[in-house]
Every structure is written in structure tokens, then in C-alpha cells.
Amino acid sequence: xxxxxxxxxxxxxGFISKKGIVAVDGVDIEIREQETLALVGESGSGKSTLGxxxxxxxxxxxxxxxxxxxxxxxLRNRKLRDLRRKMQIIPQHPEDALDPRxxxxxxxxxxxxxxxxxxxxxxxxxVHKLIELVGLDQELLRRYPHEVSGGELQRVVxxxxxxxxxxxxxxxxxxxMLDVSVQASVVNLLMxxxxxxxxxxxxxxxxxxxxxxxxxxxxVMYAGQIVEEGIGVLKDPLHPYTQTLLGIxxxxxxxxxxxxxxxxxxxCPERSSKCLNAPKTVEMSGRRVKCHLYMEH
Amino acid sequence: xxxxxxxxxxxxxxxxNMTVKAVDGVSFxxxxxEALALIGESGSGKSVLGxxxxxxxxxxxxxxxxxxFNGSNLLDLSEEGLRxxxxxxxxWVPQNPATSLNPVMKVGIQVAEPMEIxxxxxRKSAVQRVANLxxxxxxxxxxxxxxxxxxxxSGGMKQRALVAMGTSTKPKLIIADEPTKGIDMTKKVSxxxxxxxxxxxxxxxxxxxxxxxxxxxxxxxxxVMYCGQIVExxxxxxxxxxxxxxxxxxxxxxxxxxxxxxxxxNPPSMVNxxxxxxxxxxxxxxxxxxxxxxQMFEIDGNLVRCWLYD
Ligand SMILES: Nc1ncnc2c1ncn2[C@@H]1O[C@H](COP(=O)(O)OP(=O)(O)OP(=O)(O)O)[C@@H](O)[C@H]1O
Ligand SMILES: Nc1ncnc2c1ncn2[C@@H]1O[C@H](COP(=O)(O)OP(=O)(O)OP(=O)(O)O)[C@@H](O)[C@H]1O
Ligand SMILES: [Mg+2]
Ligand SMILES: [Mg+2]
Numbered sequence: 039x040x041x042x043x044x045x046x047x048x049x050x051x052g053f054i055s056k057k058g059i060v061a062v063d064g065v066d067i068e069i070r071e072q073e074t075l076a077l078v079g080e081s082g083s084g085k086s087t088l089g090x091x092x093x094x095x096x097x098x099x100x101x102x103x104x105x106x107x108x109x110x111x112x113l114r115n116r117k118l119r120d121l122r123r124k125m126q127i128i129p130q131h132p133e134d135a136l137d138p139r140x141x142x143x144x145x146x147x148x149x150x151x152x153x154x155x156x157x158x159x160x161x162x163x164x165v166h167k168l169i170e171l172v173g174l175d176q177e178l179l180r181r182y183p184h185e186v187s188g189g190e191l192q193r194v195v196x197x198x199x200x201x202x203x204x205x206x207x208x209x210x211x212x213x214x215m216l217d218v219s220v221q222a223s224v225v226n227l228l229m230x231x232x233x234x235x236x237x238x239x240x241x242x243x244x245x246x247x248x249x250x251x252x253x254x255x256x257x258v259m260y261a262g263q264i265v266e267e268g269i270g271v272l273k274d275p276l277h278p279y280t281q282t283l284l285g286i287x288x289x290x291x292x293x294x295x296x297x298x299x300x301x302x303x304x305x306c307p308e309r310s311s312k313c314l315n316a317p318k319t320v321e322m323s324g325r326r327v328k329c330h331l332y333m334e335h
Numbered sequence: 336x337x338x339x340x341x342x343x344x345x346x347x348x349x350x351x352n353m354t355v356k357a358v359d360g361v362s363f364x365x366x367x368x369e370a371l372a373l374i375g376e377s378g379s380g381k382s383v384l385g386x387x388x389x390x391x392x393x394x395x396x397x398x399x400x401x402x403x404f405n406g407s408n409l410l411d412l413s414e415e416g417l418r419x420x421x422x423x424x425x426x427w428v429p430q431n432p433a434t435s436l437n438p439v440m441k442v443g444i445q446v447a448e449p450m451e452i453x454x455x456x457x458r459k460s461a462v463q464r465v466a467n468l469x470x471x472x473x474x475x476x477x478x479x480x481x482x483x484x485x486x487x488x489s490g491g492m493k494q495r496a497l498v499a500m501g502t503s504t505k506p507k508l509i510i511a512d513e514p515t516k517g518i519d520m521t522k523k524v525s526x527x528x529x530x531x532x533x534x535x536x537x538x539x540x541x542x543x544x545x546x547x548x549x550x551x552x553x554x555x556x557x558x559v560m561y562c563g564q565i566v567e568x569x570x571x572x573x574x575x576x577x578x579x580x581x582x583x584x585x586x587x588x589x590x591x592x593x594x595x596x597x598x599x600x601n602p603p604s605m606v607n608x609x610x611x612x613x614x615x616x617x618x619x620x621x622x623x624x625x626x627x628x629x630q631m632f633e634i635d636g637n638l639v640r641c642w643l644y645d
Contacts, residue, residue, distance in 0.1 A: 049487070059487075080519050081473075081491030130490040130517060131433040175604050177353065184393075185350070188430045188513065189377025189545075211490065214517045215430070217545045219589040220377050223597035244491075244519040247591040285520065294475065 039238045040092060040125075040206050042067040045101035046262075047087050061087040062098070063262035063301075066319075069206070072232060074239040076249035078272075079259030080283070085242045086130055088259070089208040092240065093125050094118060105206070123153050123202045130210040130242075132195040136183045142194050143179035149201045168197040173223055188215040196224060203235050210242045225252060246272055246284065258283065261294075261301040268325035276327045278308045300330065336367040338508055338539045339388070344400035346380070346387050353606045357383040359563035361400075365508065370530065370540040372550035372571075375560030375586075376602060381543045382430055384560075385510045388541075389427050390417055404508070423453040428501035428511035430543075432493035436485040443481025446500040453504045468499040472525050491518045498526060502533065509533065510541045515549050527552055547590065551575050559583050562603045562613040568638040579639040582614045612641065 045065045048058040061084045069075045077085050090096040092103055094110045103110040105125065110118065129135045136145045146165050150156045156164060166176050172193040183191055192215045199207055209228070213221040229252065231237055243249050249256055250272050257267040258280045266277040272284060279302045281287045289305035299314040300306070306313065312330045319328045346358035358380045365371045373381050386392050388402055388409065402409040404425065409417065421427070426449075429435040437445055446468070447461035456464075462481055469477040472495040474488075485493055498514050511530075515523050530540060530553055544550050550557060550571070557574040559567040559582065567580040578584050585598040600617035603609055609616050615625035624642045632644040 078519075081495075081517075081522050082489040086490060131431065133431045134433040173602060175606075177604065177606055181350065184434075185348070187378040187382060193377075211517045215377065215513065215545070217375065217377050217586065218547065218591070219586055219598040220602070221545075222589040222591075222595040225595060226597065244517060245591065246520070251591055251595060283519075283521070292473075 039071045039073070039105070040069050041104040042088075042092055043102045043104070045088065045091055045098045045103070047084070047091060047096065048099045060262050062091065065101075065262070065264050067092070067257065067264065069238045069240055071205075071238055072236045073254045074232065074241050074252055076241045076243060076253035076256045077259060078243060078246060078249050078256060078283070081244075083259040084262040085259055086210055089127070089210055089240055089242055092206075093122075093127055093208055095127065119152075123149065124205045125207075126199040126202070126204040127208045128192075128196050128199045128210060128212040130214070132188075132191045132215075133183065135195055136191070138183050141180055141182060142186070145183075146179070146194065146198045146201060149198060153202065155202070164201070168201055169194075171200075171227060172197045173220060189217070189220060192216060193220075193224065196228075200231060204237065205235075206238045206240075208240045208242070211244070212241075213243075213245075213248070221248075228252075263301060263328060264319075264326075265302070265328045266326065271325070276325060276332065277329050278302065278306045278331070282307075337364045338367050338404065339365040339541070340401070340403040341384075341388070342401040342403070344384070344387065344402065345398065346383055346392070347397045348393075349395050349397060355605050356563050356608060357605060358387065359608070361560075361563075361565050363558055363565060363568060365539050365541055367539055368534055368537040369556070370534055370542060370554045371556050371558055372542045372544055372554035373558050373560060374544060374547065374550055375566075376562070376582075377545070378602060378605070379560040380563045380605075381560055382512050385427070385512055385541065385543055388510060389421055389425060391427070422449050422506070423504060424506055425508045425510065426501045426504060426506040428498050428509065428514050430512040430516070432485070432490070432497050435497060436493060438485055440484070441482055442485060442488065442496050446481075446496055446503065449500060449504050464503070465499070468503060469496070471529070472496075472499060473522055491522060494518055495522065495526070498529070502529065505536075506538070508539045508541065510543070512543045513545065514542070515544065515546045523549065547575075547587070559586075562608055563605060564613065564640065565638075566614065566640045570637060573637065579634065579637060579644065580614075580641050581618045581620050581643070585617075585619075 043066055045062055047062040048060050050058045079085055091098045147161050150161050174193055213224055241252055255269055256271040257264050260279045266280050275281050275284055282289050287307050290307050291304055295304050300317050303309050303313050317328050317330045319326050320332050342362050344358055344361045348355040443462045443465045446465045450456055450461040466477040466481050469480050474480050474492050494517055502509055515526055554571045557569050557571055558565050561582050567583050589596050598617055603613050611626040611628050615621050629640050629642045631638045631640050634644055
């Protein structure tokens with residue numbers, strides 16, 4: 039369905055020190071049809087950046103994104119815009135995503151208008167159906183973004199993302215502002231839609247329990263790289279970082295400096311001199327791990 | 336000693352053709368050195384309640400009731416009197432980093448501002464303190480991060496920068512709205528650590544949160560909101576073992592670890608709320624009496640708004 043090949047993103051920062059922040063560092067990622075890949079990892083590890091790159095909302099510094107056999111990085115803007123109806127985002131901060139001057143109705147209806155899909159009556163009916171699907175009252179549609187609660191706004195953004203029956207959605211912390219009951223209904227809704235419409239999801243979350251429930255596969259990100267990926271990663275973690283993320287082991291330091299080699303070196307309870315060279319990703323019975331412990335030397 | 340006392344508070348928004356009863360008769364208190372966690376349904380009025388205490392609401396709002404802080408009613412204070420309290424005596428950590436951080440100002444300077452104003456320290460030492468705070472919250476490298484703009488931060492970093500800003504001035508009461516939203520376990524530990532320290536210094540916390548494990552770790556008591564009302568106030572240990580109100584029980588049962596089962600039925604409307612007990616259309620224990628509004632009943636020092644406890 040969607041595939042990222044050797045993706046990197048460097049944010050240049052500062053005029054003085056021309057040293058950039060490497061937000062995403064040589065990532066290969068693939069999400070198949072009707073599959074949910076959960077992306078977990080600590081704050082700042084590059085999850086949102088990677089998600090946005092897959093939708094070309096952020097341009098990668100290098101690498102390719104293949105969607106439906108087309109390389110998105112080489113498309114013109116118009117072509118890309120047409121494809122956009124098949125790829126959506128539920129952004130981490132919904133307040134950023136909506137125009138504060140528009141009533142919520144117009145924000146949800148916008149995708150229909152851009153892609154010239156529905157007539158006026160159809161549009162109204164669909165918008166009403168969508169807002170009900172996410173468990174909100176139609177009355178809310180006549181309000182502005184600042185006139186609803188955080189979790190209500192998050193659900194409006196979800197309604198907008200599913201409006202055009204996309205094939206792929208990047209869900210970036212989609213339930214971070216919902217109580218656990220509403221979270222359960224929203225997650226069930228997303229899973230239902232996936233089955234009915236064969237959608238694929240990249241599901242970014244800090245809630246490891248939730249990740250384990252929704253995901254077919256899990257990818258763990260650390261310092262811009264995917265360090266472990268596969269099925270059952272959280273039940274049986276192989277990478278030392280995944281083990282610290284789950285609290286099975288503790289990092290041996292608080293200072294995450296990485297001059298060269300493995301990026302987890304300074305914190306890793308199992309490090310050895312080999313780790314001063316960068317590890318390669320190895321594949322073992324469906325699991326991919328980037329760690330010297332599992333490489334043949 | 337009670338630091339904050341809220342009595343029969345009503346907050347209504349008047350819109351074009353409707354009134355939203357966002358807070359509808361809320362009473363509670365927070366003691367010195369106590370952490371009270373306010374949990375409950377999305378849209379039930381938690382943020383509005385917090386913003387009412389600091390009078391951060393828009394013009395079209397009607398507020399009734401009393402909010403006593405250090406004995407004086409905040410609702411009677413002049414804007415000037417309030418400025419003395421806001422940020423200095425009572426701090427606020429807002430729910431939305433995107434709308435709360437100024438996009439064209441360096442994070443270091445924004446976070447330093449409350450310290451400059453309320454602690455009367457100069458910009459340079461304030462920014463130095465910010466760097467220390469960023470380091471505490473694992474926003475690395477801090478000397479570089481103080482000079483960055485909000486869009487250069489990841490989502491969780493912005494969230495932590497807000498917590499740093501809200502807690503830097505040693506206020507008597509901190510109201511934090513979803514301070515752990517989108518933050519991973521390892522980083523959450525620093526927030527828990529910080530709030531524990533705050534409590535030890537006899538300062539008080541009102542924590543608005545959907546993060547139940549976080550509430551369990553930090554709170555002394557849990558207050559549960561549903562459709563503009565507090566339906567339960569309960570000691571934390573008891574709450575997570577056996578909560579009182581049917582809504583609380585149903586809420587705990589929809590935790591991911593318990594199978595992700597949502598509460599049946601739709602969330603109530605705040606424009607036309609259900610008659611009587613507002614939870615009755617969705618309640619497993621519903622009986623004829625529930626069409627009448629229940630009062631708060633006291634059970635072993637805990638409070639619950641449900642006829643089952645009459
Ligand atoms: N527009 C930008 N300009 C400069 N740096 C950026 C920008 N966006 C992100 N970064 C940096 O890139 C890194 C990765 O950020 P990203 O938002 O992808 O992290 P994340 O894994 O989503 O974190 P979180 O869990 O906190 O949301 C961080 O160091 C961040 O500061
Ligand atoms: N400015 C406003 N005008 C009209 N209604 C509003 C306004 N602000 C909030 N509301 C409504 O008041 C109710 C309470 O909102 P509030 O933000 O307090 O909810 P909350 O409990 O914090 O929810 P969440 O957990 O989703 O953040 C909601 O129904 C919301 O739609
Ligand atoms: Mg993010
Ligand atoms: Mg809120």
C-alpha cells in the first residue's frame with residue numbers, strides 16, 4: 039500500500055552552527071493494505087515527522103515514498119493534491135489543523151468541496167452522518183474551534199479525516215484528549231472502517247497497551263531510526279531500547295549523547311565495544327532489529 | 336486548611352441560538368498540600384471549570400456561584416487584583432500547546448516570562464533557569480532549545496515546555512489541564528517527580544486528566560465530572576478498587592487493559608441535558624427514581640450523586 043525507502047529528514051537550524059537536527063535517519067517502512075502499523079517511541083524520536091513525510095506534508099531530505107506504485111516525491115503538486123483524498127492525517131494537535139475563523143461544519147465539509155465530490159444536500163447529510171459517527175451532536179457543527187472542548191475538537195478532526203473514505207490514514211496520537219470510554223468507541227470505529235474499506239493506518243501512540251491492541255505490527259523508533267519492528271514486539275522485545283521503553287530494564291545513564299555508532303550506545307545496558315560502529319538491521323523470523331546483539335560477527 | 340473552595344458554580348455560554356450549560360452546579364475544595372484529580376467524560380466541563388477559576392473565559396459567558404481562594408471570592412476581584420493572583424498564586428498549565436505558545440517567540444523567553452514578572456529576576460537568569468528546567472524535562476540540548484521556536488519542538492516537547500512555564504513561579508495552587516497528554520512513560524516520570532516535589536512543599540494541585548494511571552500515582556482524591564456536574568469525589572485508593580458512581584464504574588471498565596469496551600449510548604447534550612440524573616439514559620442501574628435529580632450523598636467521607644446510595 040505505502041512504502042518509505044531510506045527516508046531521512048534533516049532540519050537545518052541556526053545560522054551560526056550549521057548543524058541540523060536529524061529527525062528521521064534512513065528509515066525503511068512499509069504498511070500493507072488493511073494493516074495497522076503502530077509506531078511507538080519516546081518524545082522527539084521523529085514519529086510525527088515520519089508520519090508527515092509518508093503523506094508528503096513534510097518533504098524528506100532524501101528517500102522515496104511509494105503509494106499505489108507511484109513515487110510521491112516526484113509528483114507535481116497538482117497530482118499530489120488529487121492523491122491527497124486517498125491519504126489523510128489525524129494530526130497530533132487538532133487546534134493547529136482547523137481554520138479558527140471557520141465553523142466546524144465548513145471544516146468537515148472542506149474535503150468535499152476541494153475535491154468537488156458532493157452536491158449541497160449530499161454534503162449536509164454526509165457531514166451529519168460523520169459527526170454522529172464520532173459521537174458528537176450535530177449542534178456542535180455551528181460552533182467555532184475555540185467553542186468546543188479539546189476532545190470534541192479531536193473528534194471533529196477525525197471526522198474530517200475519514201470523510202472521503204481514504205485508503206491510508208496517519209493517526210498521530212488520535213485519542214490523546216479523549217476519556218477512556220470515548221477512546222474505546224473511536225478506536226472501535228477506526229477498526230470497523232478499516233475492515234469495511236480496507237484502509238491502512240500508521241498509528242502513532244505513547245500508550246503501549248493501546249498500541250498492542252490496535253496493531254498488526256509494531257515499529258519502535260529511537261533517535262530517528264526504527265530500531266525494532268514486527269509482530270509481538272511489546273510482548274517479546276529484542277532490542278535493548280524496546281526493553282527500556284517497556285520498563286523491563288533501565289537505561290544506564292540519563293545523558294543521551296551519540297557521537298557515532300549505535301545511537302542508543304550511551305544508555306544501553308548491554309553495550310559493548312562493537313557498538314561504537316553503527317549496527318545494521320537484521321531480520322530474524324519476521325522481526326527486524328537494529329542491534330549488534332543480533333548481528334553475526 | 337482549604338486553599339480553594341468552589342461553591343455551587345454555574346458557567347453557561349450564550350451562543351446565537353442556544354445556551355451551553357458547561358458547568359452546572361459544581362462544589363468542591365482543594366486542601367493545602369493536596370492533589371485533587373478531576374477526571375471524566377470528554378466535554379463534561381473540566382477545562383471550563385479550570386478556566387473559570389482563573390477567569391480566562393470569553394465575553395459570552397455567564398458565571399454564578401463562589402470561588403474562594405485564600406478567603407476572597409475570585410469572581411468579585413477586579414481585573415487588576417486578579418493579575419496579582421494569576422501566575423503568581425495560582426498557575427495554569429493549559430490543555431493546548433498549539434494555541435498557548437506564541438509561534439514567533441523563542442521558547443526560552445516565553446517560559447522565562449512568568450519568572451521575570453512574578454519572581455522579579457532578570458531575563459538572563461530567568462532564561463538560565465529555563466535551560467535547567469528543559470534539562471530536567473529531557474529537552475536536549477537545553478542551551479540550544481531555549482533559542483528555538485515552538486514549531487521546532489516535537490508535540491511532547493511543547494507539552495513539557497508548558498508544564499515548565501506553569502510551574503516555574505512556585506505558586507500556591509497549580510491547575511494543570513492534561514499535563515501528560517502525548518507524553519511517553521519515561522518522560523512522564525519527570526512530571527510525576529516534579530509534582531510530587533510540589534506537593535511535598537505544601538503546595539496544592541488540581542490535575543485535570545484523562546490519564547488514569549497518572550491520576551492514580553499522584554492524586555489524593557479523585558473528582559469525577561459528567562455533563563457539567565461532579566458525580567463523585569472519592570479517596571484515590573478506594574476509587575481505583577471500587578468506585579461508587581455507576582458512571583465511574585463504566586469508565587474504568589473501558590480502559591484498554593479491560594478490553595476497550597465503551598460505555599453504551601451517546602454522550603449527553605449540554606444544550607438539552609437529560610432530566611434528573613444526567614447519566615440515567617446510559618446507566619445499568621436505572622430505576623424510576625432517576626428521573627428526579629439526585630443530591631450528593633456522603634458515604635464514609637466520600638461523595639456520590641446517585642440514588643443507589645440514598
Ligand atoms: N519544523 C521543525 N523544525 C526544526 N526541528 C523540528 C521540526 N519539527 C520537528 N523537529 C525536531 O525533530 C525531532 C523529531 O520531532 P517529531 O515531532 O517528529 O517527534 P515525535 O516523535 O513526534 O515526538 P512527540 O512524541 O513528542 O510528538 C525533534 O527533535 C524536533 O525538535
Ligand atoms: N467558548 C465556548 N462556547 C460554547 N461552548 C463551549 C465553549 N467552550 C467550551 N464549550 C462547551 O462546554 C463544554 C465543556 O467544555 P470543556 O472544554 O470544559 O470540556 P472538557 O471536560 O475539558 O473536555 P475534554 O476532556 O474534551 O477537554 C463542552 O460541551 C464544550 O463544547
Ligand atoms: Mg509527535
Ligand atoms: Mg478539556
